Amino acid sequence: DTGVSQNPRHKITKRGQNVTFRCDPISEHNRLYWYRQTLGQGPEFLTYFQNEAQLEKSRLLSDRFSAERPKGSFSTLEIQRTEQGDSAMYLCASSQALISGNTIYFGEGSWLTVV
Amino acid sequence: DQQVKQNSPSLSVQEGRISILNCDYTNSMFDYFLWYKKYPAEGPTFLISISSIKDKNEDGRFTVFLNKSAKHLSLHIVPSQPGDSAVYFCAASDGNQFYFGTGTSLTVIP
Numbered sequence: 001d002t003g004v005s006q007n008p009r010h011k012i013t014k015r016g017q018n019v020t021f022r023c024d025p026i027s028e029h030n031r032l033y034w035y036r037q038t039l040g041q042g043p044e045f046l047t048y049f050q051n052e053a054q055l056e057k058s059r060l061l062s063d064r065f066s067a068e069r070p071k072g073s074f075s076t077l078e079i080q081r082t083e084q085g086d087s088a089m090y091l092c093a094s095s096q097a098l099i100s101g102n103t104i105y106f107g108e109g110s111w112l113t114v115v
Numbered sequence: 116d117q118q119v120k121q122n123s124p125s126l127s128v129q130e131g132r133i134s135i136l137n138c139d140y141t142n143s144m145f146d147y148f149l150w151y152k153k154y155p156a157e158g159p160t161f162l163i164s165i166s167s168i169k170d171k172n173e174d175g176r177f178t179v180f181l182n183k184s185a186k187h188l189s190l191h192i193v194p195s196q197p198g199d200s201a202v203y204f205c206a207a208s209d210g211n212q213f214y215f216g217t218g219t220s221l222t223v224i225p
Contacts, residue, residue: 004158033213042119042204042215043159056211091158093213101147101166104213106158 002026004107006092012113013082020078021110025094032075033104034067035091043091043106049075050097082114118142119207121216129224134192136219138205141186145207145214150179150190153202153218162203163190195223 005024013019025032031050035043046065047057051072064082069075079086089111093104120139128134136150146167151159165172165179165188172179178191192199202218 006158035215040124040217042121042206042217043213045212045214048212093158101164102208102210103149103161103164105161106151109156109158111156 004092004094004105006090006107006110008110009108010111010113012115015084015114016081018078018080019082019112020076021090021092021112022074022076023092023094023107024074025092026105029094029096029105030072031095031097031102031104032069033093033095034075034077035093035106037089037091037109038087046077079112082112084114087112087114116141117217118145119205119214119216121205121219123219124217125220125222127222127224128195130197131194134190134195134199134221134223136190136192136203136205136221138188138190138216139186140188140207140214142207142209142214143186144209146210147208148179148181148188149206149208149213150177151204151206151215152199153204159204192221195221197223197225199223 033048034046037043049069064080067077089109091109093106095104149164150162153159181188204218205216
């Protein structure tokens, strides 16, 4: 399978704990995006990378959230001191940056439940 | 502020009929538009896209129409099938970020 891969698929954690999600993009894609989705809402942009450079972060992204993409391959999204409001599906997507017509392809998502 | 809006949270259609899903946007800098389909507990799946230089793109049963002057796009599914029942998201891109609507839940009744 050469699609976007995310793990773990499900994570239940206690409030205050740290969690980390991993994303492996489609191999030839140089852009990688993180989104968050809650029930009844569309995917909400968190951040994106071009190769290893983090080009943009949502102003809504708390300091407790950090993302990395070492060597421009896989990426990790860490949430520190989790809160119940962090419960959501965390989606990773990747694309090949083009001048136009840049389509992003999503992984299966990682569900986070903070109890 | 929501730059991409889907004002119909749900839509029910008889099998074999046409499904029309609508989407409005506010940012005239958007130059690429996409539709995604999502089943529960899965990530969104890309369906079809359209560049701002076109007004129509067709792929099998799916056609996307773009009206730039009205800042409106629509997805037509003909004929609708029960397997099309899912949540559909429209998205718009300015070349960097992608902005999503809140989705329309489509139910195709057999």
